[in-house]
Amino acid sequence: MVRGEVAGISWIQTRAMNRPQFQPEQAKAIAGAFAEEKVDYVFIGKSAAVLMGFPAITQDVDVFPKKSPENGARIVAALRRIGFDIGREMEDAIIRGKDFVQIKNGPFDVDLIFAPDGIESFDAAKARSLNVEGFQVANLRDIIASKRASGREKDMIDLPLLERFREEYEKQNPSPLKSAADIAAKRKKVK
């Protein structure tokens, strides 16, 4: 389901091209609104890696929320609080937890990914997640697992960079937590 796709330069293209860059204040605003509304989520994707210090550029904020009607209602309230125009159709999709909701009509672009590739469950990802100065971000191993599972060209290009970044990140921030893929590989070795 798509809104706004028209031939030629549409108002949204013009708006997207003229829209200011995502600002640190907006990052704090979304994290703050999610915290106030008690949204259960983690940041995921390249945007999460950037928050951790991955030296790269991205343009949208990827959020992996827990899929439940209650959490969906909280997301809607949080996004409205920071200026997103959430219509009835989108509200319904978020509350029902449709796998992928892409929002480009707010102060910045947000992707809500209720079922990211390569991650077995929200609860497992949340348990492995980290708090980076108030931002709840997925474990880098989950971010990498998700990108690997997606199999897209652009993600395959990022993978070797993300792997090296993970090695450096884990040297500075040692953590006993591993991704589901690591745990499965360890079990396989034991067998």
Add this chain to the structure above:
Amino acid sequence: MNSIEAVEEKSWQEFREQCRRQMNRPLAQRIKYGFCRMHKPVLDDAEWRIFETMAEYREWCAAKLPEYLGFKPAR
């Protein structure tokens, strides 16, 4: 190690150093310089999209997005 491998190893070493420098920068700077809006044809030409399943999303990417954006499955 041949000369190509040596160059590659050096560039990875430089990337690792870049990672360490970036991790040591304040979060606000990482955000300020880590997010850059660039208009992507087709992808950014709608107010919103809803996909029932990830499979549906992948099919849409493969069918609609320009190849150079890199959303298609790697061969």
